[in-house]
Amino acid sequence: MDSTMLNHHGPQAEEVVDTLSAGFTTSYAAVMTFIAVAKEESFAKAGDRLGIGRSSVSRNIQKLEQQLGTKLFSRTTRSVGLTAEGEIFYESCKPGIDGILNAIERMRDLRGGPPRGLLRVSSTVGFGRKVIAPLLMQFRVLYPEVSIELMLTDTFANFTSDGIDIAFRNGRVDDSQIIARRIIPMHMILCASPEYAEQKGLPMHVDDLSRHRAINFRFSSGRIYExxxxxxxxxxKHAPSAHLTFNDADLVLNAVLEGEGIAQLAGYQACDHIASGRLVSCMNQFAPDDRNHFLCYLSKQHMPSRMRLFIDFMLERIRTLNLQCAVDAVASNGASAV
Structure with missing residues (x-):
């Protein structure tokens, strides 16, 4: 009986030993280096992120490729990209690496002490400049050991491939894979300068828009904002024939302030200028009411303390800012929409 059992389980036991042996041989450092290069798409940037030299990065990748018997990266003088085999290996490794990093962060949190480490944050350009960037300085005063990298883009950053911890998004969020915390409503307000309103009048209905000079915003994707x-x-939705078009929200705002035409602006851009009388709003009764500003992240599980504190800080501080001065006008006129 013993002999039969040994023969039955022998190959399986050998397979387990071989797998463990291969795991020890394929070092953790080499796999971490691989993940860093895949994310940064650069050996030099991966070295900076890991705190090692470029030559060490190259050696780790070469060792890993030799051990796996396959080429993981296609490299030119200008770019680094994953091969098909590299893509498969990356998708297989990343959940395990993320689990290890989460475990390390959780243990650090359990030991107490101030929050520390890097937070990678993404935001739309206009909202990031006007709202997020000034608040980062306040957060850093409270938590000086937390480093923050803020990336401004008008396209949705990818949490996984871009290594994003938290993203601020505008409008509507329909992705069931992410947690989207509503911060404040996003009011889109049709605005003009008092000088323009005096010279050209203001539109009263959507049908009037074609008679006015429009200032448009172009997304980085090339699409014009409707x-x-x-x-x-x-x-x-209305796609106006533009008098001027910019790919920067601040330039659109400046053109409106200069009396060059009318534009539909986000409330956070327009509120201070409406309150000071530098802008006037119109057609408030037709303003859309289903857009919001969101704070987004992937999961609540094993969230490091720096991330949890950042989320709470931003939700509280943004909600106390005066970013909705036109809300009362929009709400009071909304019932009279025809």
Whole structure:
């Protein structure tokens, strides 16, 4: 009986030993280096992130490729990209690496002490400049051992491939894979300068827009932003013929302030200028009411303390800012929309 059992389980036991042996041989450092190069798409940047030299990065990758018997990266003088085999290995390794990093962070949190480490944050350009960037300085005063990297982009950053911890997004979020915390409503307000309003008048209905000089915003994708209105409970989009077009929200705002035309601006851009009288709003009764500003992240599990504190800090501070000065006007006129 013993002989039969040994023969039955022998190959399986050898397979386990071989797997463990291969795991020890394929070092953790080499796999971490691989993950860093895959994320940064650069040997030099991966070295900076890991705190090692470029030559060490190259050696670790070469050792890993030899051990696996396959080429993981296609390299030129200008770019580094994963091969097909590299993509498969990356997708297989990343959950395990993330689990190890989460475990390390959790143990650090259990030991107490101040929060520390890097937070990678993404935001749309306009909201990031106006709202997020000034608050980062306040957060750093409270938690000086937390480093923050803020990336401004008008395209949705990818949490996984871009290594993003927290993203601020505007408008509507329909991705079931992420947790989206609503911060404040996002009011889109049609605005003009008092000088423009005096010279050209203001539109009263969507049908009037074609008679006015429009200032448009172009996304980094190349798409032109379509103005949105709510008419008789239905969403109506308007693509105006532009007098001026910019790919920067601040330039759109400046052109409106200079009296060059009208534009639909986010409330956080327009509120201070409306309150001071530098801008006037119109067609408030047609403003869309289903857009919001969101703070987004992937999971609540094993969240490091620096991330949890950052989320709580941002939700509280942004909600106390005066970013919705036109809300009362929009709400009071909304019932009279025709």
């Amino acid at each position: 103005w949105e209105f709510k008419v008789k409970g239905a969403l109506v």
